[in-house]
Amino acid sequence: MKRVLSTIAIAAMLTACSSAPKIGGETNSAMTPITSQKLATSFKRQGVKLEWDCAFGTGAFGLTDAMCVRGDIKSVEVTAYATSNGNSENNREAAFKVAEMKAKAKLRHFIYEDINSTSVTNTMVKNVEKANDNIKSKIKVDEVALSDDESDKDANISVRENTNDTVRTLNETIRSQAQGILKGVYIKDEDIVDRQTVKVTIRWDKDSGRGSEQLNRIFR
Numbered sequence: 001m002k003r004v005l006s007t008i009a010i011a012a013m014l015t016a017c018s019s020a021p022k023i024g025g026e027t028n029s030a031m032t033p034i035t036s037q038k039l040a041t042s043f044k045r046q047g048v049k050l051e052w053d054c055a056f057g058t059g060a061f062g063l064t065d066a067m068c069v070r071g072d073i074k075s076v077e078v079t080a081y082a083t084s085n086g087n088s089e090n091n092r093e094a095a096f097k098v099a100e101m102k103a104k105a106k107l108r109h110f111i112y113e114d115i116n117s118t119s120v121t122n123t124m125v126k127n128v129e130k131a132n133d134n135i136k137s138k139i140k141v142d143e144v145a146l147s148d149d150e151s152d153k154d155a156n157i158s159v160r161e162n163t164n165d166t167v168r169t170l171n172e173t174i175r176s177q178a179q180g181i182l183k184g185v186y187i188k189d190e191d192i193v194d195r196q197t198v199k200v201t202i203r204w205d206k207d208s209g210r211g212s213e214q215l216n217r218i219f220r
Contacts, residue, residue, distance in 0.1 A: 046079035046201075048110050075205035077188065078107045084196045092198065096190055099200035104185065107202065109178040116175040123168045130161040184212035 055071040080102035084095035188203040 045081065046199075048106065049077040049079075051075040051077075051205075075203060076107070077201055077203045078103045078110070079199060079201045080106055081193070081197055081199050084198060087196065091196075092192075095196075095198045096200060099190075099198050100187060100202065103200050103202045104182060105178070107182065107185065107204075108180050109176070111180065112178060114177045116177070118173045118175075120171045121168065122171070123166070125167075126163075126165040128161075128163040130159075132159040132161075183216075184209035 051074045052068075052070040053072050053074045054068040058067050058069040080099050082095045082099035082102060084091040182204075185202050185204045186208055187200060189199075189201040191199045193199045
């Protein structure tokens with residue numbers, strides 16, 4: 001009986017040693033270089049989702065959408081994401097707050113967005129021209145003779161230097177601005193979708209819109 005228990009204990013120790021990770025959390029498998037790392041393709045992003053009411057007399061009064069003709073907007077849902085850059089509770093709460101603000105900004109940009117695009121081209125031309133002439137001439141002063149070889153040596157040289165520099169820059173600026181009041185918008189869902197990525201979905205519907213108006217009248 002003791003031999004059997006000893007054999008089981010040794011086998012358990014060997015299995016634990018073989019499956020234990022290395023120091024620092026690294027496993028026995030080779031590490032993937034940064035240049036070869038890829039984003040997960042299973043991560044599907046969501047954006048703006050609209051729901052419509054069927055116009056009166058269509059859609060078989062809510063029984064089917066086959067014959068539905070879109071009428072008024074019934075609800076809108078907007079989903080946004082944010083990274084936590086850590087795994088503490090403070091990182092988590094901050095990430096949820098950032099995702100909420102991004103979702104509201106995305107909704108506001110969807111409703112109305114002011115785009116301002118500006119393109120400026122600057123051209124600078126610099127032209128420098130230098131001239132250097134070195135000419136010797138035969139003159140007759142007090143019978144001083146100048147041979148042809150002496151007159152041609154380092155003489156009759158005309159140097160022209162022309163430098164033309166052209167610099168052209170194109171600056172393009174695109175500004176996006178959206179501003180407005182959101183009434184009746186509430187947080188529908190908060191979720192952690194990745195190791196350090198959170199998701200927040202906000203929603204507006206007719207009921208929340210009417211409720212916001214009533215509360216605004218009551219608590220003025």
